[in-house]
Amino acid sequence: MSDPAIVVDRVSKSFRVYQERNQSIKAAVLRRGRSRYTDFRALDDVSFEIPRGSTFGLMGRNGSGKSTLLKCMARILNPDSGSIVMDGRVAAMLEVGSGFHPELSGRENVYLNGAILGMRKDEIDAKFDRIVDFSGVGDFIDQPVKNYSSGMYVRLGFSVSIHVEPDILLVDEVLAVGDMDFQEKCMEKFAQFRDQGRTVVVVSHGLEQMRSFCDHAAWLEHGVVRDVGPARRIVDEYADSSHAAKPVEGGGSRFGSGEVQVERIELLAADGGDPDGLRTGDGMLARVHYRANETIERPVLGVSI
Secondary structure, three states, X not given: OXXXXXXXXXXXXXXXXXXXXXXXXXXXXXXOOOOEEEEXXXXXXXXXXXXXXXXXXXXOOOOOOHHHHHHHHOXXXXXXXXXEEEOOOEXXXXXXXXXXXXXXXXXXXXXXXXXXXXXXXXXXXXXXXXXHHHHOOHHHOOXXXXXXXXXXXXXXXXXXXXXXXXXXXXXXXXXXXXXXXXXXXXXXXXXXXXXXXXXXXEEOOOXXXXXXXXXXXXXXXXXXXXXXXXXXXXXXXXXXXXXXXXXXXXXXXXOOOOOEEEEEEEEEEOOOOOHHHOOOOOOEEEEEEEEEOOOOOOOOOOOOO
């Protein structure tokens, strides 16, 4: 890759998981100062590059190392080995309300959080109205944030982060808290970032979101990179793996317990005719051909497009 924004090179990170931990001096003396623990390897020799100006997704099951890797990128955690090179100004939105003080008002927290992220006061002054407008918490901006809902918390925090205008934005699952309108605004902002040559790295379990707005993705499994590549291919492979899908001769995949097998699907005009002349807004018929290997009471079929 000629001009990567982020280079992750053979990164590993382990944590201690304690079975018995010394809670007192007496316990430490009795156990001769030793606590019992095992090492949990959250990341194991992870390497990949993220292109500049792209939206990059990190996906995998819970405990696969996605959030740990993002925290290493944000310099919250230090890798045990390996290196991460970030080329540009970085802003991170990793937890709901990170950097907020619950007793301060939304207005005060905008200035506090903006300062933490490296913005000058005059810069925050100039962007304040845009930050509040994007977050949608205008009526409550002078209320203590401890009274905010989780959605208000994340909208205001995310709004501050993106108005830092970073070269690299790190986002960890926080968009799941926002409503549909806010998520659409975020998608538009990500598209603007891409057009401006900025880089977004996002962790999410929303596969359809990852498929639609990510250019590239990495699939982590037990701390190891299973695959890296175009987002659509990685999402499909991950989804098939999650459903224990089996390849079908001639293309596609099949998953499930096998009582019913879908053999093919036709997309037709509403009257069952040729669909070639269909236009936006026209009716459409989906015809599913399936084989039932045993009697199924009240079957339900669904088609996702």
